[in-house]
Amino acid sequence: MKTESRKDKLQRMLRMMILIRRLEEKSAELYSATKIRGFLHLYNGEEGVAVGVMETLTPEDAVVATYREHGQALAKGIGAGAIMAEMFGKQEGCSRGRGGSMHLFDAATRFYGGNAIVGGGLPLSVGLALADKMQGKSRVTCCFFGDGAVAEGEFHESMNLASLWKLPVLFLCENNLYAMGTSIRYTQAVQELAAKGAGYGVPSAAVDGMDILAVEEAARIAAEHVRGGNGPYFLECRTYRLRPHSMFDTEQYRTRDEVEEWKKRDPIDLFIQRIKDEGIWDEAEYVAMESDVAEEIKAAVAFAEAGTMEPVEDLTRFVYAEGGRP
Amino acid sequence: MAVMNMVQAINSALALEMALDDRVLLLGEDVGRDGGVFRVSEGLLERFGAERVIDTPLSESAIVGAAIGMAAYGLRPVAEIQFMGFTYAAMDQLFTHAARLRSRSRGRFTSPLVVRTPYGGGIKAPELHEESSEAIFCHMPGIKVVVPSGPYCAKGLLTAAIRDPDPVLFLEPTRLYRLIKEEVPESDYLVPMGKARVARQGGSVTVVSWGSMLDTVLKAVEGRDAEVIDLLTLSPFDVETVLASVARTGRVVIVHEAVLSCGLGAEIAATIAEEGILHLRAPIIRVAAPDVTMPMPRLEGRYLPDAARIGRAVDQLLEY
Ligand SMILES: Cc1ncc(C[n+]2csc(CCOP(=O)(O)OP(=O)(O)O)c2C)c(N)n1
Ligand SMILES: [Mg+2]
Numbered sequence: 001m002k003t004e005s006r007k008d009k010l011q012r013m014l015r016m017m018i019l020i021r022r023l024e025e026k027s028a029e030l031y032s033a034t035k036i037r038g039f040l041h042l043y044n045g046e047e048g049v050a051v052g053v054m055e056t057l058t059p060e061d062a063v064v065a066t067y068r069e070h071g072q073a074l075a076k077g078i079g080a081g082a083i084m085a086e087m088f089g090k091q092e093g094c095s096r097g098r099g100g101s102m103h104l105f106d107a108a109t110r111f112y113g114g115n116a117i118v119g120g121g122l123p124l125s126v127g128l129a130l131a132d133k134m135q136g137k138s139r140v141t142c143c144f145f146g147d148g149a150v151a152e153g154e155f156h157e158s159m160n161l162a163s164l165w166k167l168p169v170l171f172l173c174e175n176n177l178y179a180m181g182t183s184i185r186y187t188q189a190v191q192e193l194a195a196k197g198a199g200y201g202v203p204s205a206a207v208d209g210m211d212i213l214a215v216e217e218a219a220r221i222a223a224e225h226v227r228g229g230n231g232p233y234f235l236e237c238r239t240y241r242l243r244p245h246s247m248f249d250t251e252q253y254r255t256r257d258e259v260e261e262w263k264k265r266d267p268i269d270l271f272i273q274r275i276k277d278e279g280i281w282d283e284a285e286y287v288a289m290e291s292d293v294a295e296e297i298k299a300a301v302a303f304a305e306a307g308t309m310e311p312v313e314d315l316t317r318f319v320y321a322e323g324g325r326p
Numbered sequence: 327m328a329v330m331n332m333v334q335a336i337n338s339a340l341a342l343e344m345a346l347d348d349r350v351l352l353l354g355e356d357v358g359r360d361g362g363v364f365r366v367s368e369g370l371l372e373r374f375g376a377e378r379v380i381d382t383p384l385s386e387s388a389i390v391g392a393a394i395g396m397a398a399y400g401l402r403p404v405a406e407i408q409f410m411g412f413t414y415a416a417m418d419q420l421f422t423h424a425a426r427l428r429s430r431s432r433g434r435f436t437s438p439l440v441v442r443t444p445y446g447g448g449i450k451a452p453e454l455h456e457e458s459s460e461a462i463f464c465h466m467p468g469i470k471v472v473v474p475s476g477p478y479c480a481k482g483l484l485t486a487a488i489r490d491p492d493p494v495l496f497l498e499p500t501r502l503y504r505l506i507k508e509e510v511p512e513s514d515y516l517v518p519m520g521k522a523r524v525a526r527q528g529g530s531v532t533v534v535s536w537g538s539m540l541d542t543v544l545k546a547v548e549g550r551d552a553e554v555i556d557l558l559t560l561s562p563f564d565v566e567t568v569l570a571s572v573a574r575t576g577r578v579v580i581v582h583e584a585v586l587s588c589g590l591g592a593e594i595a596a597t598i599a600e601e602g603i604l605h606l607r608a609p610i611i612r613v614a615a616p617d618v619t620m621p622m623p624r625l626e627g628r629y630l631p632d633a634a635r636i637g638r639a640v641d642q643l644l645e646y
């Protein structure tokens with residue numbers, strides 16, 4: 001197998017970050033045009049986390065995500081078309097149009113769902129990892145969740161179980177400092193979330209989530225620990241959501257200045273600067289990449305537009321197994 | 327009097343109760359600095375301070391659990407859960423403690439708390455944000471369940487719920503938050519719990535409904551001799567008002583947006599069958615959602631009962 005050059009690797013990672021960013025921008029636009037209904041939570045500003053972490057996972061590893069999961073879904077390999085069609089509520093979507101933005105699922109890429117319940121994915125990932133362990137599979141289950149989820153009982157129960165049973169779970173916390181309209185200042189007695197691991201005997205680390213290469217490095221240590229059969233690992237990625245929580249957020253809980261300050265640390269800009277610093281930046285290739293991404297998004301929207309609605313008779317399907325008992 | 331929507335009416339009830347009784351306090355996610363996910367508690371933090379308008383972390387179980395403890399010590403906590411789908415995370419505390427404290431201690435301890443939560447569909451939101459699982463809560467003895475259908479009754483019922491000596495689940499039909507505006511007194515008043523309201527008088531058929539379905543029902547029965555009962559309190563429900571109407575009309579349609587099976591409609595139908603079957607001139611009809619998870623927004627219209635379906639059920643009984 002030909003090894004990928006440093007330049008190719010960084011370009012591939014940058015392309016994925018940009019693809020995520022453009023998909024989010026397009027989704028916001030289509031939401032305003034009521035093409036996308038339901039709720040929509042965008043990932044702008046946090047792309048470095050999903051893309052950096054995904055670099056360290058294999059196709060066999062599983063991902064469990066939250067309702068802010070378009071980035072993880074794309075980076076894990078679900079096509080932009082299947083995601084867009086899902087948000088349009090079309091049958092061609094990855095959850096046949098029934099999951100929407102918050103409930104993307106895909107068996108082929110081992111993407112075990114977005115989850116509208118904050119903290120809801122954590123126990124699921126314990127179960128996936130336990131099954132892997134029982135079946136002798138050395139796969140990682142990477143569970144993404146926000147800083148808000150750390151306050152839920154599920155986080156604590158899952159950390160303890162995974163540690164107690166030495167399960168291959170990578171607990172991946174995206175600490176963007178806010179849970180909806182409330183700052184972490186008002187919700188966590190100990191705001192250094194990585195410190196929580198110690199009480200459960202789970203090795204932990206915190207990393208700058210705006211620096212994709214730092215994320216990748218930290219995630220690689222974490223994933224290798226987990227893959228090596230040493231039990232779970234807790235990685236806190238410190239990041240920031242550059243857009244409102246959802247499409248209904250008036251952002252009274254933070255100042256414009258604060259957001260502007262963070263925009264200076266936009267992970268895409270930082271990464272471009274880093275590539276330039278390494279002397280492997282190619283402006284012409286970047287321009288081509290942007291237009292290539294634009295084409296991909298355009299094709300995704302066309303795919304979603306052309307998709308079909310679930311037939312009326314299917315309304316009552318998929319509640320129970322079909323065709324009698326297995 | 328002032329013209330208010332339901333958000334304003336609920337805010338007004340909370341503000342008045344907090345001003346009148348310093349034991350009343352609010353707690354929940356984003357209720358303080360952010361003013362609440364639907365802006366129901368807007369301005370209350372500024373007015374009453376962070377000791378009485380408490381921003382909590384995402385901890386539904388502990389929010390309700392803490393409310394139980396405070397209530398047991400004589401405070402009057404009003405907890406907000408951001409959507410009914412998230413009350414499931416708090417159900418343990420609600421069912422295993424709040425509902426039973428009085429019974430378990432034979433009346434020595436009580437938990438006079440209110441859990442408020444947005445409820446029901448029709449807002450083009452995904453599942454878990456459009457839940458109408460009232461029947462699950464009605465099934466649990468010890469909890470009262472209340473659903474207003476407009477700003478006036480929302481304010482009066484919430485006031486009654488806060489003053490009630492027992493735990494109350496106060497369901498706020500999300501679709502109605504800003505849909506209906508009506509005259510609402512600025513001072514405090516009660517709409518008594520446990521009492522249904524005759525929303526429209528008629529003699530040939532009784533339609534029983536509640537919450538956001540009421541508005542659809544009233545449209546559906548236009549031009550028909552139908553009496554419409556707005557249940558308001560779902561548990562314990564006002565059997566007397568329902569039976570009195572059925573005694574006159576002899577025909578009943580029950581409409582709810584929750585799924586059909588084991589829905590509250592079943593309990594109402596069973597009660598009518600047990601206590602009023604001799605009045606019936608036709609079978610009881612339930613109009614409800616199919617037994618499936620709420621589909622995505624574009625299919626919402628196929629799921630929620632609409633005026634056409636309700637109208638057909640009413641006509642079917644009138645022609646029986
Ligand atoms: C159990 C539960 N409670 C409340 C909510 C409403 N809610 C949705 S997202 C959110 C904030 C979550 O914050 P965090 O975990 O930090 O993730 P972020 O949105 O910042 O990515 C809240 C309160 C929910 N979806 N589930
Ligand atoms: Mg957060």
